[in-house]
Amino acid sequence: MFLRWRSFRRGAVSQCACTPEWPGLRSELDGHEMRGVPSPGGSSFLVLQLGLEATCAGCGAHYPHGWALADRD
Template sequence: MFFRWRSGGSEVTTCACTPEWPELVSSLDGHPVRGVPSPGGSSPMVLMLGLVAVCGRCAARYRGGWAVAD
């Protein structure tokens, strides 16, 4: 319904940066969206829009919960 499910297991999921995950980014309608890790799981907005976060430096896919930064 409102969710856009994305499948695919071929993405890199191990960040090669030091320190790990220095910045999270996503894209919404062609515009960059900054993110922050969220220990409680992804925010409802992230889930509803089907956003996927990646490392801003090495482009590894972030598998943990995250939210859009302020």
């Protein structure tokens, strides 16, 4: 399937417990960890098309705002 719909779990934690909040974002794609960055304009096309969900790199909370994949170093 080319497009996967987001499946937010009920009761999923969406408040970061880290200090400072949201020290980094991560997602998983085919068993590989991908880094993410917040995106003020909403989620990127690639994130939406692949149905990726971001979590906090520290506590694992679900990131509720728009984000994009980070550039590879």
